Amino acid sequence: xxxxxxxxxxxxxxxxxxxxxxxxxxxxxxxxxxxxxxxxxxxxxxxxxxxxxxxxxxxxxxxxxxxxxxxxxxxxxxxxxxxxxxxxxxxxxxxxxxxxxxxxxxxxxxxxxxxxxxxxxxxxxxxxxxxxxxxxxxxxxxxxxxxxxxxxxxxxxxxxxxxxxxxxxxxxxxxxxxxxxxxxxxxxxxxxxxxxxxxxxxxxxxxxxxxxxxxxxxxxxxxxxxxxxxxxxxxxxxxxxxxxxxxxxxxxxxxxxxxxxxxxxxxxxxxxxxxxxxxxxxxxxxxxxxxxxxxxxxxxxxxxxxxxxxxxxxxxxxxxxxxxxxxxxxxxxxxxxxxxxx
Ligand code: NCD
Ligand code: ZN
Numbered sequence: 001x002x003x004x005x006x007x008x009x010x011x012x013x014x015x016x017x018x019x020x021x022x023x024x025x026x027x028x029x030x031x032x033x034x035x036x037x038x039x040x041x042x043x044x045x046x047x048x049x050x051x052x053x054x055x056x057x058x059x060x061x062x063x064x065x066x067x068x069x070x071x072x073x074x075x076x077x078x079x080x081x082x083x084x085x086x087x088x089x090x091x092x093x094x095x096x097x098x099x100x101x102x103x104x105x106x107x108x109x110x111x112x113x114x115x116x117x118x119x120x121x122x123x124x125x126x127x128x129x130x131x132x133x134x135x136x137x138x139x140x141x142x143x144x145x146x147x148x149x150x151x152x153x154x155x156x157x158x159x160x161x162x163x164x165x166x167x168x169x170x171x172x173x174x175x176x177x178x179x180x181x182x183x184x185x186x187x188x189x190x191x192x193x194x195x196x197x198x199x200x201x202x203x204x205x206x207x208x209x210x211x212x213x214x215x216x217x218x219x220x221x222x223x224x225x226x227x228x229x230x231x232x233x234x235x236x237x238x239x240x241x242x243x244x245x246x247x248x249x250x251x252x253x254x255x256x257x258x259x260x261x262x263x264x265x266x267x268x269x270x271x272x273x274x275x276x277x278x279x280x281x282x283x284x285x286x287x288x289x290x291x292x293x294x295x296x297x298x299x300x301x302x303x304x305x306x307x308x309x310x311x312x313x314x315x316x317x318x319x320x321x322x323x324x325x326x327x328x329x330x331x332x333x334x335x336x337x338x339x340x341x342x
Contacts, residue, residue, distance in 0.1 A: 001284060003311040003342070008304040009271060009291035011036040013133075013172055013193045013244025015263065016059060016071075018042055020324030025249050026062035028267040030069035032341060034304045037133070037244070038071045040098055041107040045076035049088035068306075072299075074098050074133060078110055079117045083124035095299060096131035096170075097121075101156075103139040104148075105218040106248065106262055115156060119163070126167040131299065133170045134160075136179065137219055146203075149219050150178040157182065161190065168298070173198065173246045175219040177229035183240050184233065191298045193244025194234045196273035197264045197331060200280075202227045213260040214331055217248060220262075234290055235283035242294035245270045251326035264331040269317055273332075275310055275339040309342040 014029060014036040016022050029036050038059065040046035046055055052073040059071040075081070075089055077097045089097075100111035112118055125132060137148035138155055157171065171183055171192040183192040195217075203221040206212055215221060233241050247270060248263025255261055266273060271291065278287045296303045319334035320327045 001312070003309055004284065005307050005309045006288035007292035008034045008306045008308050009243060010034055010295050010304065011245050011247070011267075011270065012170070012242055012295045012299075013037055013039065013195070013246045014267070015039045015041065015246070015248040016062075017249060018055070018058065021249065021251075021326075022059065023062045024321070024323045024328070025247075025265075025267055026059060026069075027064050027067075029247070029270075030063045030067045032267075032271050032308070034068065034306070035070045035072055035301075037096065038073055040074050040076040041100060041105075043107055045078075045107065045110050046074070047076050047078055047081065047110075048085060049075070049092040049094060052089065052094050053092050072096075076100065076110065077112055077118060077121070079113055081118065081121050083120050086121060086124035086128055086130060090128040090130060094130065096133050097125060098172075099132065099134045101135060101137065101139050101152075104135050104137050108135070115160060122164050122167060126164055129168075129300070131168045131170060132164075133172050136171050136174070145220055146222060149174070149176045153178055153182050161186065165189065170244075170298070173219060173244060174230065175222050176226045180229045180233040184236075184238060186240075191240045191242065191294070192233075193246070194230055194241060195244065195246045195264070196266050196270060196277060197221065198227065199231050199234055199277035200227075200273060213255040213257075214264065214329055214333070216255075216260050216262055217246065217264045218262040231277060231281050235278055235281045235286045237286055237289065239289075239294045239297060241290060242298065243274060243291045244295075249323060249328050251323055252320065252329050253326065255329065265328055266331050268321070268330050269332070269337055271308070271310065271341055272337045272339040276337070279338075310339050311342050312338060313340045314338060315340050
């Protein structure tokens with residue numbers, strides 16, 4: 001296949017940051033995707049409906065004129081988010097809340113310390129039909145970083161599903177065979193997003209010939225066994241798995257630093273990276289449903305009606321791009337990609 005056309009996709013997990021940095025990255029996503037779930041881990045985090053509305057306006061101003069792109073807003077769940085705030089969020093068009101276990105990832109220190117503290121609020125979400133997007137890693141320092149997702153399933157996910165059976169839960173950016181299996185076997189209220197980096201790379205990528213900070217994200221890349229299980233889930237045709245890039249831009253100097261920030265920037269070449277992953281599994285025919293159908297179906301939103309075309313045409317990804325006053329280095333920057341959006 002030299003080119004193919006699919007329904008315009010959506011990105012169900014995206015970080016765009018704020019201010020000048022946001023102006024730099026939003027156009028890349030708007031070019032590829034019709035909608036994106038905007039993650040709320042700003043500093044300070046987006047915890048109220050009013051903040052989400054103001055953030056949405058700022059994002060909309062960063063969309064180039066004539067481009068049709070809708071940011072879908074989320075709130076950052078804290079120990080003190082109230083059921084009343086859920087009502088206001090619903091009225092403001094917010095679609096979901098995000099769980100950051102305190103300390104799990106970038107800007108998560110305001111996150112939840114014990115999920116049981118939030119049960120009244122989760123019940124309100126269940127009632128109002130807001131989704132719960134979960135960063136699924138425990139933060140217990142005794143648990144090895146490569147095991148944190150698998151342990152989360154037993155310690156948090158299973159009790160949560162038991163206690164809130166009607167809540168729609170997205171297990172975000174899954175990285176392990178255990179999570180893929182858990183979601184496959186769960187009921188229809190549970191789904192998962194998959195990033196391009198976890199479909200394309202195993203953890204060797206972080207250490208190839210030296211430490212490679214641009215391959216460092218959270219949850220961290222896992223072994224080849226896990227990568228294969230994720231690719232199998234993504235290309236299975238199951239409606240529980242859909243596209244969420246977790247494109248997470250950090251200024252180059254924050255990545256190439258003695259303490260490297262977690263996050264891969266992929267917004268510029270996201271659908272091309274997914275095409276490469278699906279092609280490697282001989283499953284390009286499964287890309288459209290993964291990228292464009294399963295997400296809106298799970299969220300209860302209409303599918304997009306326009307199309308994009310991808311062509312097999314090698315091109316070189318820029319090594320660095322402006323990021324506000326700083327610069328950013330895309331994942332695979334300076335290297336060749338096989339597919340290109342027309
Ligand atoms: C994300 C970020 O930088 O905001 N980083 C990452 O490695 N994925 C946070 C997150 O989604 O965990
Ligand atoms: Zn993320």
